[in-house]
Amino acid sequence: MRKKIHSFTASLGLMFFVVAPAYSQSAQLIEAAKKEGKVAVYGSLESDTGDAVFRLFKKKTGIEVDYWRASATKVMDRALSEYRAGKPLFDVILTNDNPMQIMFKEGIFAKYDSPSAKDFPKDAIDPNLGPRYRNVIIGVVYNKSIINPAEAPKSLEDLVKPQYRGKLVMPDPTQHTTTTQWVASLEKLMGKEKAGKYIRDLAAQKPVLVESLLPAAERVATGETPIAITYVKYGYIFGQKGAPLDYVRLGKMMGDGHYLTLDKKAPHPNAGKALIDFFLGPESMSTMAKMGEFVNRKGIYPPLPDADKIQFVEMYDLDSKQFAEKKKEYQQIFLR
């Protein structure tokens, strides 16, 4: 029932946005963009989600999107290498906060204030990068056919109870950058002292360590390990395919913000701007939400039960030195 209410609200919201300001991109910009013919995007947004949005954009404007998809680090490596060699082939970059901030500091972005930004909450707008279009939220996902929902953990603190020993999988915080960030940011939820003890207790549970957040979710879906620290959206995505997954309602959950910006030397600057306007617009955001993404445009939620109740807490940004120090520290705690 709740699911139906959500999708009804989302549809109403979408109708309002589509009908009222219709399409906020100026005809002039679209015309100039059409003359450029295509737009090149480097990003870490999942291909199916990206393809769905880019198809809509092409339908609306006739402009082709060339999308190069890779992990956030590789997106940054390629973009910076091309930029430093003076041959940037991309118009728009689309990835998470930390690499975006590094690329911003390198001066590879052009300032572009999209008219679509006005429909994002003020606290979701970065002065340099613009709107944080989505949050990727890390939580606790479990397999309902192995763990009875009544016996499932109710909080992060529950994970260190004896009954869950050996039942937990998580990415290796000494290898996986986002997990290093997540563990380092636990003090934002618990306070410094409590977080320090919690990290040691968590390691003492001897969780199964895997290379990243996806294999953790996959192990829960296949039933190899019943509980995972992973992206909450995987609970929805694997659930859609029939996996018996649910997520623990933690209230506050940490995660990373994602942004998109224009390249300073974009080969197709108008097409890039047109794409950014469309991407941040209602049609694109609703499409993404339907695919399980926590988008930040006001009033749009993914069709995940209680999605609107999740309080997002952005993780710390760490620099390369802090990452190295934290990885070393967690090596002593998790791999001992």
Added chain:
Amino acid sequence: MSANERILAVEHHVPAAESRTRIGAFFSQPISWVFLVVGGIIGFLSLYPTFFLFYGSLMDAPLGVPGHFTLQNYVRAYTDPEAYPLLLNSFIFGLGASGLSVVFALTLAWITIRTNAPFRRLFELTAIIPNILPPILVSISWVMLLNPSNGLINGGLVKLFGLAKGPFNIYSIPGLIFVEALILTPLAFLIIAAAMKSMDPSLEESAKTLGSSEFSVMTRITFPLMRPAILAAATLNFVRAVESFDTPAIIALPARIEVFTTKIWREALGSFPTNHNLAAAYGVGILMIALLFVYLYRRFTSQVESFSTVTGKGFRPHQIDLGAGRYLASAVAFLLLLLLVMLPILVLLLVAILPYYHVPTWQTWSHLTLDHFRYIWATPRVHKAFANSLLLALLGATICMLLASVASYITVRTKLAGRSIIEGLIFIPWAFPGTALALGLLWAYIDFPIPVYATIWIILIAYVTRFLPYGMRAVSSTIIQIHKELEEASVACGAGFLATFRRVLIPMMRPGVMAGWIILMTIFMREFSATLFLYSPGSEPLGPLLYFLYLDGMRGRVAAIGLVISVISVILIAIAQHYSRWESE
């Protein structure tokens, strides 16, 4: 007197006084010109991108950013006491995986090439399939089969014998070695099988005439003669295992076993931002190990003549009649192929027809779907990727084998000064981690006068640059077996170098050339690490497509595409084998 002997004769003839004569003699030989051209191409392909990596390893800033000269990357990489126990783990892992893969390959090659075991041709064709599958899929398949909590084999054994828990644990050093060995076996099989096809029966027949049993002939004549091929396969597989990250990431990480590549990943490639300078410094270390093994290989096979079993006296190896034992031989080959091919393919098939992977129950049958195959059928991007990969695989493997054949001939057969440098050059790009090399290639070609960056041709260049050692090893272990008398006879009859090469050597080298071509073609069909930074959306091959589908959790699609790639590759291999008619030559 052969062309090379003429050069040698000139070299030993009062060098100081007749240096001009020497230079003249050098340039008067067609082989010298071939040496210069091929050496030039290989030198450029190898040194140009790796220059950026060497340079990067000695700088304190990323490529493209002004920095200072430093040895800090080397100090950090090699003075950490933690590195050496991990190197030992990698050494054990590499030795175990490489050794086991050679044992599997040798057994399979002997049964399929030298005996009259039933179904041997089918076994020979299917043994290559695992080389087509991305290694990561093979590792995942074995985790699904042998994980201690719900692995299919463990679960089956628990039910069958009423055990308290599954007897196997993939998350262990033996599990790691076993899976990597299975991944590496096809490469060893192709190299060893090619050499076995070129065996001279006369030595074996002499031994039999003198009263040796089949087993004794096999252990005392056949296998010792196979030494160059066995060493070639073991060398390649050892270095490949030591530098592999996929299998350790999937199997060693949950077992909390650390190897050297885990450290490289943590500190360099997986660090944020990626420390390519440090990765390159680690790459130089792996390069030293690779070059050491090349040196050892050359030492072990330096008595080239003693391995020359293909002479002008007819070289069709005889087939051993195993009598009733042929069924046992087939059973052994079947068991090996069950491990190498059938079980991983069955798991992939299961993954491809399930909406999401889970241990099958009776309810599963009502959820089976062909959606993942429909995705292949309905997605133009996938069609384009197949077309790109086919072009790259066919063209890339052919160019590589052409270069490898000439380079092998020069290094094995001639006495030209500087010939061993070619072999070293070929191995340089191979020793760097794929992602690091890809960045070197990006830097090398982004601003190249011929605009190849962001086209399909830069991927072709990357493939030839990185994978030439595979072709080189495959073909040089065959050349070693060809006796010089055949070339000499050709030269004596008035044929020049090119005619001798084309009409005598190429047909003789055919098993090795074909083996190398197949190895490379199957690798190029799914390669991604060197491709990732270099493709642009229009030139996307299958490797990056599989990579991002995997990254997005689309295991079903990855498995379905993997299966289709396998079918296409097997068809291509069968056609290539048919047209090369290596059996009938």
